[in-house]
Amino acid sequence: MTASAARGFPAFPPQRAGARFATTWWGRAWVQAMEDTSLDHKLLRKGRAYAKTGQLGPITVSPGRLAAVAESEYDTVVRVEQLGDAAWERFLDQVAAKSGHIAALLDGDMPHDLVEAAADAAVPLLPAVGDLEPECGCPDWGHPCKHAAALCYQASWLLDADPFVLLLLRGRGERDLVEALQGRDAPAPSTRAAPAGVPVAPAYAAGVPALPEPPPADVPRTLPTWAPAPGVDVAALAGLAASAAARARELLLRGRLPELTEHQDHVRLAAEHDLGLGGLPDAAVQAWRYGGADGLDALENAWTPPRRDVARAQALLEAAWEDETRPEVRIWRNRWTLGSLQLRYGRDGRWYPFTLREGDWWPAGPPERDPAALLS
Known part of the structure; x- marks a missing residue:
């Protein structure tokens, strides 16, 4: 186990009334995965109150495990499935493919395109419904109980502050990832002609390739111009052309448009x-x-x-x-x-x-x- 395999965080003090959980998009995805799993809204409500009033002790984050002591007597744990070595290699490929990804993570941001590219490469970073497995020693039968719900709510504050907390829960900490990326060199361009074919075994072993980057959003758009003509609103016509170009671009990026x-x-x-x-x-x-x-x-x-x-x-x-x-x-x-x-x-x-x-x-x-x- 490496030095980055576990991180400890002090207990959260009581929060002001109206304090929000999860202000980042990835923090909200974490909370939504927990809330969508629950069928007991009363326990969720109690969990929010416990989180805001500081009813949990210090939080420990380690690979696949989020833990704290609730009310000074109940051991509360939320488990998350860890990624395998092959999945981590595919994830590192996605991070290394764009120079800004690691800089964004170190700056406390989780880029949308990185999470989407990882998902396309069969690497789920954000939890979905049922991915968070709560355990607690309290007598509640809820799934999650109020203590595990409170732990998940407080964890959203940790995720807001540092996206590496999510990556640690998935199996690897910040130091491990940075060291792995530092040792990963971009392949040099080849001057040899491409072979006529690729053997089947290496092709399957390479995994799912990353999708190409979408067209950049800042490509200048050149629209036609028209000379004034009787009965023609040239400004409106230019606006309609701009709208058609924007809709065509959206169709290219998303594959469909809402009716x-x-x-x-x-x-x-x-x-x-x-x-x-x-x-x-x-x-x-x-x-x-x-x-x-x-x-x-x-x-x-x-x-x-x-x-x-x-x-x-x-x-x-x-x-x-x-x-x-x-x-x-x-x-x-x-x-x-x-x-x-x-x-x-x-x-x-x-x-x-x-x-x-x-x-x-x-x-x-x-x-x-x-x-x-x-x-x-």
């Missing part, structure tokens, strides 16, 4: 390319800029969310007011009103904030999966 109604497409054009198409309310354009088609739907349509989603949102909001007087919440379908603030649950699983403006509800910011994060 839009004529109304949605009009709003999209007005929001993304400042095309004044007439008859569109400003709120619709602003809703699109914050959340696209889902944000527009949250503005224009009311619907009834599943009971499980409602229960989870209620638990999140209650946890945010552990030590404060909870304001009155008026609930109508997917719209929850708290005084001059209204939270609308979108069909995409995110909450959209709205504020009163001259008697109407106006989109107030980008959406969040945790409604408590919008209270400020």
Whole structure:
């Protein structure tokens, strides 16, 4: 076992009311994997309270294992499957393929494209539903119990601060990875002609190759220009051409485009390319800029969310007011009103904030999966 095989972290002190878990995208993915596994929202709520009030002792992170002592008597452990040697080699290939990856990790960032490239190479870094295995000595039957849930919530703070914590849980620490990368030289370009074929055994042993990088986002776009002509709005025509080019690029990168109604497409054009198409309310354009088609739907349509989603949102909001007087919440379908603030649950699983403006509800910011994060 190397010196980097285990790391210890001091116990978290009690946090202020309304403190958030997981502010990074990879930290939120960790929390979501744990929450989506749980079927007991009361235990999750208690776990959040335990995490915020400092009910856990120091945390130890080691390969495949996250551990702490809860309430000074219960040994609480969350296990994560470790990656094998072959998977680590494929991961190192992905890190070494782009010079900025290791710099981003050392700077406390987990690049999206690195995680996606690793997944394409059959190297799962982020946990999915059921990947976190909790164990605890307490009498709770929950999966996870409130102590294991609290440990996962506090671990999201560790992951926010240092993505190498996630890599250590998967089997290797920062020192191991940096040393492995330092000893890995990029292959020199060959001047020999390519052979006519490759033997089958080496081809299979090479594993799944990495996908090529997508086209860079900053490629200058050259659009046609038109001379003024009777009955032709040249500025609008240029905007439509820019929109078509952007949609073509998105289709190239993603392989598909969401289907839009004529109304949605009009709003999209007005929001993304400042095309004044007439008859569109400003709120619709602003809703699109914050959340696209889902944000527009949250503005224009009311619907009834599943009971499980409602229960989870209620638990999140209650946890945010552990030590404060909870304001009155008026609930109508997917719209929850708290005084001059209204939270609308979108069909995409995110909450959209709205504020009163001259008697109407106006989109107030980008959406969040945790409604408590919008209270400020």
